[in-house]
Amino acid sequence: MSPHEVMRTYLVTGAASGLGAAVAGRLRARGDRVVTVDLRDADVNADLGTPAGRAEALAAVSGPFDGLIPCAGLGPQVPDHALIASVNYFGAMAFLDGCELVRGGAAVAISSNSTTIDPTVNADLVAAFLDDDEPRARALSGDLAGNSVYASSKVAIARAVRRRVTEWGSRGVRINAVAPGPFRSPLLQEGLDDPVFGPLIEALPIPTGEIGTAGEVAAVVEFLLSPAASYVHGAILFVDGGIDALLRPEAI
Numbered sequence: 073m074s075p076h077e078v079m080r081t082y083l084v085t086g087a088a089s090g091l092g093a094a095v096a097g098r099l100r101a102r103g104d105r106v107v108t109v110d111l112r113d114a115d116v117n118a119d120l121g122t123p124a125g126r127a128e129a130l131a132a133v134s135g136p137f138d139g140l141i142p143c144a145g146l147g148p149q150v151p152d153h154a155l156i157a158s159v160n161y162f163g164a165m166a167f168l169d170g171c172e173l174v175r176g177g178a179a180v181a182i183s184s185n186s187t188t189i190d191p192t193v194n195a196d197l198v199a200a201f202l203d204d205d206e207p208r209a210r211a212l213s214g215d216l217a218g219n220s221v222y223a224s225s226k227v228a229i230a231r232a233v234r235r236r237v238t239e240w241g242s243r244g245v246r247i248n249a250v251a252p253g254p255f256r257s258p259l260l261q262e263g264l265d266d267p268v269f270g271p272l273i274e275a276l277p278i279p280t281g282e283i284g285t286a287g288e289v290a291a292v293v294e295f296l297l298s299p300a301a302s303y304v305h306g307a308i309l310f311v312d313g314g315i316d317a318l319l320r321p322e323a324i
Contacts, residue, residue, distance in 0.1 A: 253312025
């Protein structure tokens with residue numbers, strides 16, 4: 073870090089592996105301080121799948137932060153579909169709404185390109201998420217396929233981001249989301265190993281030719297956190313090798 077640069081402090085959930093680890097690594101490499109939250113191997117070890125675990129984690133971190141990246145999430149292959157709902161949506165929103173950011177700070181949420189390519193997104197579940205009704209969301213999730221719960225949680229994340237632009241903007245902070253396609257990570261590997269989801273993932277056409285890496289997604293997250301993205305607010309940025317554009321070429 074040069075003497076003219078200021079060390080910033082970021083909070084990253086799900087930082088023990090995958091995208092969270094890649095984001096934390098990039099931020100630390102440039103000399104910033106990163107506070108991590110995960111089930112294990114983090115500064116704060118907590119279960120974000122429960123209200124009590126989230127409250128414990130929030131009580132253990134001290135802001136304000138320059139940036140917030142709630143990366144903790146579960147894939148569609150997880151047998152407990154209610155847990156997917158709790159971690160992916162409520163685990164992320166607890167930090168987005170519960171952490172203080174400095175003026176000029178930014179948050180980047182993690183959505184997914186499944187929001188547009190999975191036809192099984194469930195409107196009732198999305199509504200339960202956005203109504204902050206975790207008991208109902210968990211109950212609905214128990215009757216849905218894992219991919220439906222996963223995609224619905226990511227739709228709700230994207231809409232929650234866009235609904236906050238006025239409030240967050242008035243506080244001088246930005247909020248955006250990335251919508252990754254498949255990228256190399258332990259979570260993706262679990263999906264590839266699944267007999268149902270593995271063939272579906274491998275069948276996805278990727279215009280760039282290959283599955284991405286966590287580092288490639290983390291680089292976009294880093295950009296959205298930076299002053300270079302100071303006029304980017306409420307955006308959902310696809311980082312998927314062109315999959316969404318290929319499958320929805322007329323969507324703008």
